[in-house]
Amino acid sequence: GSRVVIEEFLTGEEASFICMIDGDNILPMATSQDHKRIFEGDQGPNTGGMGAYSPAPVVTAEVFDRAMTEIMRPTVEGMKKDGHVYTGFLYAGLMIDEQGQPRVIEFNCRFGDPETQVVLPLLDSDLVEIMLACIDGKLADCNILWKNGAAVCVVMSAGGYPGEYKKGDLITGIDAAEAAGTLVFHAGTAKTPEGFTTNGGRVLGVTAYDTDIKAAVQKAYAGVEKINFEGRHYRKDIAQRALQRLK
Ligand code: GLY
Numbered sequence: 001g002s003r004v005v006i007e008e009f010l011t012g013e014e015a016s017f018i019c020m021i022d023g024d025n026i027l028p029m030a031t032s033q034d035h036k037r038i039f040e041g042d043q044g045p046n047t048g049g050m051g052a053y054s055p056a057p058v059v060t061a062e063v064f065d066r067a068m069t070e071i072m073r074p075t076v077e078g079m080k081k082d083g084h085v086y087t088g089f090l091y092a093g094l095m096i097d098e099q100g101q102p103r104v105i106e107f108n109c110r111f112g113d114p115e116t117q118v119v120l121p122l123l124d125s126d127l128v129e130i131m132l133a134c135i136d137g138k139l140a141d142c143n144i145l146w147k148n149g150a151a152v153c154v155v156m157s158a159g160g161y162p163g164e165y166k167k168g169d170l171i172t173g174i175d176a177a178e179a180a181g182t183l184v185f186h187a188g189t190a191k192t193p194e195g196f197t198t199n200g201g202r203v204l205g206v207t208a209y210d211t212d213i214k215a216a217v218q219k220a221y222a223g224v225e226k227i228n229f230e231g232r233h234y235r236k237d238i239a240q241r242a243l244q245r246l247k
Contacts, residue, residue: 010095010097010103010105011095011097012095012096012097012098012103013033013058013095013096013241014033014034014093014094014095014096015031015032015033015056015058015059015094015096015102016031016032016033016034016052016056016091016092016093016094016112016115017031017059017067017071017091017092017093017094017102018032018089018090018091018092018111018112018115018119019072019089019090019091019092020088020089020090020130020131020134020139021076021086021087021088021089021090021134021139022087022133022134022135022136022137022138022139022140023080023085023086023087023137024076024080024137024140025137025139025140026068026072026073026076026139027130027134027139027142027144028064028068028072029111029119029123030055030118030119030122030123030146031054031055031056031059031064032052032053032054032055032056032112032115032118032119033052033053033054033056033058033239033241034049034051034052034112034114034115035049035050035051035052035237035238036049036050037050038050038157038161038162038233038235039235040235040236040237041237045162045163047155047157047161047162047201047202048113048162048201048202049114049115049155049202050154050155050157050202050234050235050238051114051152051154051155051205051234051235051238051239052112052114052115052118052152052153052238053118053150053151053152053216053217053238053239053242054115054118054119054122054150054151055122056242057242057246058096058241058245059094059096060100062100063096063100063102066100066101066102067092067094067102070102071092071094071102071104072090072092075090075092075107076090087134087135087137088109088134089109089110089111089112090107090108090109091107091108091109091110091111091112091115092104092106092107093106093107093108113187114153114155114185114205117151117153117183117185117207118151118152118153118207119151121147121151121183121207121209122146122147122149122150122151122209123144123145123146123147124145124146124147125142125143125145129142130142130144147209148211149209149210149211149212149216150209150210150211150212150213150215150216150242151207151208151209151210151216152207152208152213152216152217152219152220152238152239153185153205153206153207153220153238154205154206154207154220154221154223154224154234154235154238155187155202155203155204155205155206155234155235156202156203156204156205156206156224156229156232156233156234157201157202157203157233158188158198158200158201158202158203158229158231158232158233159230159231159232159233160231161201161202161233162201165201166198166230166231167188167190167197167198167199167200168190168197168198168199169197169198169229169230169231170194170195170196170197170229171189171195171196171197171198171203171204171227171228171229172195172227172228172229173226173227173228174196174204174227176226176227177206177223177224177226177227178223180219180222180223180226181219181223182206182207182208182219182220182222182223183206183207183208183209184204184205184206184207184223184227185204185205185206185207186204187200187202187203187204187205188200188201188202188203189203189204197229198229203229203232204227206223206224206227207220208220208222208223213239213242213243213246214243214246216239217238217239220238221236
């Protein structure tokens with residue numbers, strides 16, 4: 001090419017700022033944070049997401065207001081002005097610097113994976129009603145309720161992912177993890193006469209809701225420990241940034 005694009009290098013902490021948009025009105029979901037690298041300490045190659053937690057303490061009330069007024073509102077207005085009225089989930093991946101200035105890294109037109117797994121357990125309203133209101137342009141009338149507490153999702157992946165990995169290994173312990181109070185979301189599994197087997201890179205999202213982030217982390221990992229399959233991998237530091245902030 002004949003053109004070179006030089007971009008500012010952004011430092012800070014990332015957060016997922018996901019909203020429902022009905023063309024005009026913006027309904028923010030609970031904030032969250034994803035862990036994109038395969039290894040602890042954000043090392044190794046990028047993945048589809050190795051875990052998430054919600055809410056994200058890096059999004060303080062002030063950062064939240066800035067994200068709404070400086071990013072979401074102008075984006076929705078801009079799309080409308082350009083003749084592209086937007087309806088649905090709009091996901092802004094934000095980098096938040098030391099001064100609490102949010103900057104956009106990316107926009108996605110989806111709820112986010114694994115963010116959805118941690119946002120939905122906190123929702124205390126009917127998701128279908130909100131979605132219907134969104135389609136009908138009536139989000140302003142929605143009274144969305146959120147639970148107190150926090151949710152954490154630990155993704156269990158196949159050995160080798162995000163490189164080459166094996167499929168077809170038997171998974172045990174899902175029932176035990178659910179009995180321990182976790183919600184186990186299937187990502188890359190297959191149902192066979194022998195039971196569930198691995199069938200993708202990210203296999204399961206073991207999710208816990210509890211009164212606070214520390215309790216949710218403990219519960220999620222207690223669930224993870226009950227689940228086994230050959231070569232299973234998971235990060236042991238999901239939500240560490242939130243726990244550090246508490247300290
Ligand atoms: N968790 C990142 C995404 O859904 O794009």
